[in-house]
Amino acid sequence: MKEKIKEVKPGFTLFIANMLMLAISLFLIIWGIIETANHPSVIPVASIISGSILLIIWFIFINGFFTLQPNEAAVLILFGEYKGTVKKSGWYFTNPFYTKKKISLRSRNINGEKLKVNDEAGNPIEIAAVIVWRVENTFQAVFDVENYIDYVKVQSESAIRHLAGMYPYDITDQEHNISLRGSSEEIAEALKIELQERLGKAGVVVEEARLSHLAYSPEIAAAMLQRQQASAIISARQKIVEGAVGMVQMALTKLSEDGIVELDEERKAAMVSNLLVVLCGERSTQPVINTGTLHN
Incomplete structure (x- = not known):
């Protein structure tokens, strides 16, 4: 079975009828008691019995009223059988023998x-x-x-x-x-x-x-932190080396294109080594000024 919406009657109209039933039952009971005391007969006794029956019916019918707040539903069950669901907020009357299970439809x-x-x-x-x-x-x-x-x-x-x-x-x-x-x-x-x-x-x-x-977890948190730090250092070093190699290549190309100095392979290797040390080192380098010839 699937959920089905149950149509129920508004509670206000049925409440007025239920109050009239209560008033009539009380009137019949009270009138019957007074008449029985003054003029005993069958009619006052019948009035008391009728009023008592109406009062019992009133007690049963009063259980048919129920209210629903916004985002609230009532599942109606009659003797173990699903009859439907009421989802609209308001005051309603339904079969008094229904079992009403209210469920919140609000977000939780x-x-x-x-x-x-x-x-x-x-x-x-x-x-x-x-x-x-x-x-x-x-x-x-x-x-x-x-x-x-x-x-x-x-x-x-x-x-x-x-x-x-x-x-x-x-x-x-x-x-x-x-x-x-x-x-x-x-x-x-x-x-x-x-x-x-x-x-x-x-x-x-x-x-x-x-x-x-x-x-x-606490038992491996310290070890995993060290691994993360090592991974970050390796990644940073990789970026630094890639940038340093690009800068060295740009410097050698610029020197060659502008004709500033001609370097043989040995001097190029020395210059590359020095530049990589300067660019990739963790500490600041101390410059050494060459006061001799170009190759000294």
Whole structure:
């Protein structure tokens, strides 16, 4: 079965009729008691019985009234059979024998706890996510799962654990182009899709899902920090060397084109070595002034 919208009657009109029924039943009971005391007969007794029956009916009918706030729904069940769902806010009257289960349709947040899991490379990491969700299909939320709130919490934790094992914490080789740390938008979209697949059977729509915490576990955090620092140093050195080689090549070309000085291969090699030392060194170099001949 699927969710179906149930049409119900406005509560105000039926409330007036219900109050009239209460007034008539009280009048019949009171009049019957007074007449029985003064002039005992069958009619006053019948009046008391009729008034009592109307009063019992009034007590039953009063249970048919219910109200709904905005973004709230009521699932109507009659003796175990699903009859429909009311989603429009207001004051209504329906069959008093209906069981009414109210469900909030508002957006809700799950601020997940930190989970200790392993990423794709097997490194222990800490991860947590914030998930925004709401109920869309009330039939599935009530009848397809035992408790849809607990179902959402358990499945969200399972989805986060599964997602963490599909991607590395950081990109360390050319085989991966998506990582948990460096691809936040892609990871958020992947988490949202997986959550929707898991929670769809509970009638839940996932509006947003994002990682709120991501870090290496304390036991390997120091080692991973050193590896990140080493990777950054290597990358920086590579850029420096590439830039230095370009500058040396430009200097030799400029000297040759302008005819400033003619250098043989040995002098070129010495000049390249000196320039690379100056450009790639970590510390400032101390210049040595040559006061001899061109080759001394």
